Amino acid sequence: xxxxxxxxxxxxxxxxxxxxxxxxxxxxxxxxxxxxxxxxxxxxxxxxxxxxxxxxxxxxxxxxxxxxxxxxxxxxxxxxxxxxxxxxxxxxxxxxxxxxxxxxxxxxxxxxxxxxxxxxxxxxxxxxxxxxxxxxxxxxxxxxxxxxxxxxxxxxxxxxxxxxxxxxxxxxxxxxxxxxxxxxxxxxxxxxxxxxxxxxxxxxxxxxxxxxxxxxxxxxxxxxxxxxxxxxxxxxxxxxxxxxxxxxxxxxxx
Amino acid sequence: xxxxxxxxxxxxxxxxxxxxxxxxxxxxxxxxxxxxxxxxxxxxxxxxxxxxxxxxxxxxxxxxxxxxxxxxxxxxxxxxxxxxxxxxxxxxxxxxxxxxxxxxxxxxxxxxxxxxxxxxxxxxxxxxxxxxxxxxxxxxxxxxxxxxxxxxxxxxxxxxxxxxxxxxxxxxxxxxxxxxxxxxxxxxxxxxxxxxxxxxxxxxxxxxxxxxxxxxxxxxxxxxxxxxxxxxxxxxxxxxxxxxxx
Numbered sequence: 459x460x461x462x463x464x465x466x467x468x469x470x471x472x473x474x475x476x477x478x479x480x481x482x483x484x485x486x487x488x489x490x491x492x493x494x495x496x497x498x499x500x501x502x503x504x505x506x507x508x509x510x511x512x513x514x515x516x517x518x519x520x521x522x523x524x525x526x527x528x529x530x531x532x533x534x535x536x537x538x539x540x541x542x543x544x545x546x547x548x549x550x551x552x553x554x555x556x557x558x559x560x561x562x563x564x565x566x567x568x569x570x571x572x573x574x575x576x577x578x579x580x581x582x583x584x585x586x587x588x589x590x591x592x593x594x595x596x597x598x599x600x601x602x603x604x605x606x607x608x609x610x611x612x613x614x615x616x617x618x619x620x621x622x623x624x625x626x627x628x629x630x631x632x633x634x635x636x637x638x639x640x641x642x643x644x645x646x647x648x649x650x651x652x653x654x655x656x657x658x659x660x661x662x663x664x665x666x667x668x669x670x671x672x673x674x675x676x677x678x679x680x681x682x683x684x685x686x687x688x689x690x691x692x693x694x695x696x697x698x699x700x701x702x703x704x705x706x707x708x709x710x711x712x
Numbered sequence: 713x714x715x716x717x718x719x720x721x722x723x724x725x726x727x728x729x730x731x732x733x734x735x736x737x738x739x740x741x742x743x744x745x746x747x748x749x750x751x752x753x754x755x756x757x758x759x760x761x762x763x764x765x766x767x768x769x770x771x772x773x774x775x776x777x778x779x780x781x782x783x784x785x786x787x788x789x790x791x792x793x794x795x796x797x798x799x800x801x802x803x804x805x806x807x808x809x810x811x812x813x814x815x816x817x818x819x820x821x822x823x824x825x826x827x828x829x830x831x832x833x834x835x836x837x838x839x840x841x842x843x844x845x846x847x848x849x850x851x852x853x854x855x856x857x858x859x860x861x862x863x864x865x866x867x868x869x870x871x872x873x874x875x876x877x878x879x880x881x882x883x884x885x886x887x888x889x890x891x892x893x894x895x896x897x898x899x900x901x902x903x904x905x906x907x908x909x910x911x912x913x914x915x916x917x918x919x920x921x922x923x924x925x926x927x928x929x930x931x932x933x934x935x936x937x938x939x940x941x942x943x944x945x946x947x948x949x950x951x952x953x954x955x956x957x958x
Contacts, residue, residue, distance in 0.1 A: 506834050535836030546831040549822075560835055563735050 766869025788888020
């Protein structure tokens with residue numbers, strides 16, 4: 459569980475996030491949604507420690523991340539996995555070396571054990587025969603899956619996904635969403651997903667926070683989103699005719 | 713103020729670079745890889761530059777002295793001193809600032825804009841240390857060898873020019889390069905090389921590490937890396953020469 463309490467962040471006097479309060483629950487897909495530029499990525503970066511919030515707390519199972527000494531913060535970081543928008547795979551390393559990297563840095567496994575773990579993680583994300591390829595030699599969807607494999611290599615308690623479906627076709631997006639949901643439930647991970655993909659919202663939204671212009675506008679899940687009367691949320695989620703019709707049909711069924 | 717800001721930021725960056733490594737063995741392996749990239753990878757350009765510069769210095773000096781009262785063996789002496797004192801340590805360092813410096817800045821800068829450095833930080837790895845420390849150590853270890861090879865090839869280039877052009881009898885050149893040899897001049901050059909190696913790698917890495925933006929900024933960071941490491945080399949050259957030779 460990750461609790462965000464009263465989080466506030468400014469850049470050069472411009473408020474990007476204001477008084478965000480939300481609990482990201484364990485074993486659930488927690489979604490951060492909002493328009494581009496609404497502050498989703500800043501929230502994620504404040505949570506993982508890439509940005510220092512101006513006010514507020516981020517508690518990892520009660521541990522105040524930004525208040526703890528650097529040594530303790532490093533220990534918490536070992537419990538965190540993150541999948542970046544572009545994958546952020548190390549270009550100079552093969553797929554196998556990328557997934558093995560956190561194991562090499564933080565585990566005392568032998569080479570055989572590390573290779574076994576790498577193969578397990580790659581198999582878990584449905585990738586085979588790519589071990590010796592470089593990131594430049596694989597597709598965007600495969601890069602995302604390798605990044606997920608690297609993120610789960612150390613059995614993290616928390617995984618963050620920054621727009622996991624960006625640049626992927628709808629079919630591959632569904633595969634990635636299913637994979638994220640499976641991993642979350644299988645390992646009881648606190649998963650935080652930053653997205654503006656409406657398919658993901660409807661498919662995985664077990665716990666959702668909607669951010670609008672840096673403010674926490676709405677919280678709920680994929681069921682309650684259909685019934686919400688929040689104008690900003692409706693304008694964002696049901697922007698397309700397809701989603702408007704879908705909402706209409708869901709409301710009629712009820 | 714801008715210079716002071718960057719100086720302060722650079723020294724803070726160095727404290728991060730020399731922070732405690734997470735896994736010493738990994739750093740050692742990275743250092744060996746960097747030795748190959750920085751040292752051996754630079755050898756072809758260093759060899760070509762050294763041979764031709766030695767040859768040109770010899771021909772220029774010989775043509776200036778021909779017909780005068782100064783003995784022609786002075787050509788060998790002048791070539792050796794030029795190469796030992798200035799050409800090999802400083803000019804080669806400036807060339808390496810262009811080749812190695814721009815490479816380091818663009819490599820680290822690209823890692824910054826593609827969030828690879830963020831990925832390292834989130835894993836709990838000291839990204840500055842992991843990426844930069846092996847490069848600095850590799851350059852400081854290998855550059856003195858590169859410069860010694862450059863010195864040898866420079867002097868050899870002079871002999872080759874004497875032999876090929878006929879402007880000077882090669883045995884007179886060899887006699888000249890043995891005149892009034894001061895071993896400390898080699899030590900002085902190698903001390904300079906150590907400082908230059910540190911400056912090239914650390915200044916370039918600094919400009920790559922703090923790139924903010926996209927491909928355009930990576931290119932700008934790479935250019936800044938070459939410009940500022942060249943300036944630092946020239947400043948260090950003056951300061952070290954005054955400290956060590958006067």
